[in-house]
Amino acid sequence: QKEVEQNSGPLSVPEGAIASLNCTYSDRGSQSFFWYRQYSGKSPELIMFIYSNGDKEDGRFTAQLNKASQYVSLLIRDSQPSDSATYLCAVRNSGGSNYKLTFGKGTLLTVNP
Amino acid sequence: KAGVTQTPRYLIKTRGQQVTLSCSPISGHRSVSWYQQTPGQGLQFLFEYFSETQRNKGNFPGRFSGRQFSNSRSEMNVSTLELGDSALYLCASSLSASGSSYEQYFGPGTRLTVT
Numbered sequence: 001q002k003e004v005e006q007n008s009g010p011l012s013v014p015e016g017a018i019a020s021l022n023c024t025y026s027d028r029g030s031q032s033f034f035w036y037r038q039y040s041g042k043s044p045e046l047i048m049f050i051y052s053n054g055d056k057e058d059g060r061f062t063a064q065l066n067k068a069s070q071y072v073s074l075l076i077r078d079s080q081p082s083d084s085a086t087y088l089c090a091v092r093n094s095g096g097s098n099y100k101l102t103f104g105k106g107t108l109l110t111v112n113p
Numbered sequence: 114k115a116g117v118t119q120t121p122r123y124l125i126k127t128r129g130q131q132v133t134l135s136c137s138p139i140s141g142h143r144s145v146s147w148y149q150q151t152p153g154q155g156l157q158f159l160f161e162y163f164s165e166t167q168r169n170k171g172n173f174p175g176r177f178s179g180r181q182f183s184n185s186r187s188e189m190n191v192s193t194l195e196l197g198d199s200a201l202y203l204c205a206s207s208l209s210a211s212g213s214s215y216e217q218y219f220g221p222g223t224r225l226t227v228t
Contacts, residue, residue, distance in 0.1 A: 032215055043203055043219040044156070088156065092215055099209065100146060100169045101217060103156040 002027040002093050006104035015113050019076040023089030023104055026070070032092040033065055033072045034101065037085045044088055048074065079111045115140065117206050117220035125226045131192040134223045138185050138206030145187040146217060147179060150201040159202075162187055163209055191225075199227045 003026045013019045021035075032051045036044035050056045050063040050072065062075040072091075076083055086108050090101040118137045126132050138145050147159040158171040162181035179189040185206075191198055201224050205217035 034216060036219075043201075043222045046216055046218060049216050090156075099144065099161050099163070099215065100158045100171070101205075102158070103148075105155040 002030075002091075002102055004089055004091050004102050004104040006087075006089050006107045008105075009107040010110060011107055012110045012112060013079050015079060015081060015111055017079050017111075019079045019083065019109055019111070021074040021076075021087050021089075021107050021109065023072045023074075023091075024070055025072070025089075025091045025102075027091065027093045027102075028067075028070060030067075030070075030091045030093050033063070034090040034092075035061075035063060035074045036088040036090060036103075037083075038088060038106070039085045076109075079109075081111045081113050084109060084111050117204055117218055119202075119204050119220040119223050121223060122221060123224045123226075125228060126194050127228055128194055128196060130194050131190065132194060132225060133188055133190045134202055134204075134225075136187045136189075136204030136206075136220060138187070138204075139218060142206040142208050142218075143185050144207040144209035144215075144217075145181055145185065146205045146207070147187070147189050148203045148205065149173075150203055150222075151199075156203070159189065194227045196227050199225060201225075 035048045038044045048063045060077045064073045086106040088106045089104040144163045146161040161169040181187045201222045203222045204220045207217045
């Protein structure tokens with residue numbers, strides 16, 4: 001069973017702080033990694049993807065990937081109340097089933113004004 | 114570009130009935146995946162279609178089926194509905210082209226309630 005685990009949360013940070021969301025995965029051959037944001041009652045929205053080791057920055061968001069440690073994280077700088085949502089980590093596995101994504105259960109982030 | 118569209122948005126069915134959900138992907142996207150989302154299990158993969166062929170299937174019973182048409186639109190069907198099938202059903206489209214990262218974009222979902 002190829003699994004994706006996220007820090008259980010909920011995570012609460014003050015406005016303007018850095019929020020750090022973490023994800024580990026079991027399939028060492030995983031190829032692509034995605035972060036989705038899901039507001040309550042809405043569908044997931046893709047915010048970042050990464051497939052090479054290191055950091056990838058997009059505005060206030062930075063995704064970090066360490067394939068040796070099978071670890072991917074999302075940093076949100078200058079957190080805003082509008083960032084309050086559930087963040088889902090998703091992994092594209094290796095092998096024959098490499099067209100599907102496996103999702104973690106999500107981490108609920110609350111940014112307090 | 115228009116996003117992924119799903120119809121209907123809400124559905125109430127009775128146990129034992131069947132239901133068909135529809136998904137239209139982003140223009141130019143040929144891959145459509147279906148997921149079930151429940152509070153307890155999170156997002157679970159149902160199946161994925163590309164060029165009218167099912168490439169991958171998740172661990173769901175045979176009551177769950179799908180198909181894709183030549184215009185990439187997809188439908189999923191659930192027969193003999195059970196109370197546990199109540200969930201948000203999400204469709205995601207992907208370009209799924211060689212050299213891409215296979216990122217998927219979700220539609221708004223269909224909220225199915227089985228009574």
